[in-house]
Amino acid sequence: MKEVLIDKLLADPFAKYLGIQVKKVEEGKAIVSVLVKEDFLNFHGAANGGLIFSLVDVAFAIASNSYGQTAVGVNVNINYMKAGIPGDILTTTAEEVSKNHKLGFYRMLVHNQIGDLIATADGMVYRKKEMFV
Amino acid sequence: MKEVLIDKLLADPFAKYLGIQVKKVEEGKAIVSVLVKEDFLNFHGAANGGLIFSLVDVAFAIASNSYGQTAVGVNVNINYMKAGIPGDILTTTAEEVSKNHKLGFYRMLVHNQIGDLIATADGMVYRKKEMFV
Amino acid sequence: MKEVLIDKLLADPFAKYLGIQVKKVEEGKAIVSVLVKEDFLNFHGAANGGLIFSLVDVAFAIASNSYGQTAVGVNVNINYMKAGIPGDILTTTAEEVSKNHKLGFYRMLVHNQIGDLIATADGMVYRKKEMFV
């Protein structure tokens, strides 16, 4: 992958705002992680569903845009298995399941620092004709 | 609804962190909104999918916990129809579709300030026996 | 709508195989129903999830193809609220939520003959350039 492309994929303002760290970027694949801070909880005291989804979405966006062709998320389905708690480090892996010229499908898994499965998600992108890099 | 319950529903750290404002809370229903700031964009310059989902999730959590009985999100499916842009004010309405003693189903719609449909989502909760208020 | 288009939409072999009846066809909308026969049950004795989904899918396919432009289902998410039982007549309404030149989004609701909500579903299609009629 070209450096200019990787730089672009890493320049996500919302990911930075949440302190999401990108651990790995490959064609069709990404690994990202985040620390569950007090600011990221819900009113029950667990990691907010929006935080977990945001982590998933960052991995999904990087993996699906990793060819330099603009990919826009159109559907994501997420299942929550286990709560995240303050201090957890949550890691998401996104992997390409399938793609054709117009659509791409990705599978995301979220684990905590001791390997518990926190959530699973499936995402679909619409692939535009344009290259953004 | 009791004031202590409403206070609890409004005390969501992640919602506050994102500047999400709660406009309406009723049994089985909630309306919330957020301003799309520069910090909330993705690397294509549009509102991050995680931001839109987080807005949806806040409305979903309030609506599903509005009876004082602990409801935990287990599945959410989101479809993105139109991009949000910096300066947009996005509003989500969550409404109860159905519930029984164990599960509850909610429908969320996201619109921008001129009434364009930005996203739709369906969410399911598992309803625990305990009352949190 | 042209008669040749309606004839095409009604000529669905699997819908016929299941005895699914089309009650209404309009642009972006369809209503279909089916009788829950003994052959359509699961091993718990309730209406099979596949039967309910098939009913949903027939309504979805008609509504999304009702412009004569080829629409191909790419994602469907279904939530089951209540079991169907032998002898039930299940009816599904599909309505267009949104569409652009490439994607279309539809919402389906399934009720039984006494108005109980049995299931809800969201479906997305990819819209090809070709017209099939």
Next chain:
Amino acid sequence: MKEVLIDKLLADPFAKYLGIQVKKVEEGKAIVSVLVKEDFLNFHGAANGGLIFSLVDVAFAIASNSYGQTAVGVNVNINYMKAGIPGDILTTTAEEVSKNHKLGFYRMLVHNQIGDLIATADGMVYRKKEMFV
């Protein structure tokens, strides 16, 4: 697994009606297949989405009920990658992703006879207290 349990899992009327064959049953796992007959097509001439979903649902039901504890499907999300055509033999594998005392999560993959990925699906069940065998 006890024979009486396996017999029960194989006695699905709708699966029989569609000619679905069960290839493998284990705790938390199932493999099933079906021949795409002319009766199973949609009005575009491809395998009906309802047929593919029904295959997925049979595998999901067997895998999630394989402990003898009654499991009821509450949510399924399906992504269609490639069309099935008349004469295809479609095979679905269902595998358990996670379960706790109340909920179970399953992942289904559908392939044709030459190994093309036709569809992926995620399913969630609610696990009742009762044992059906």
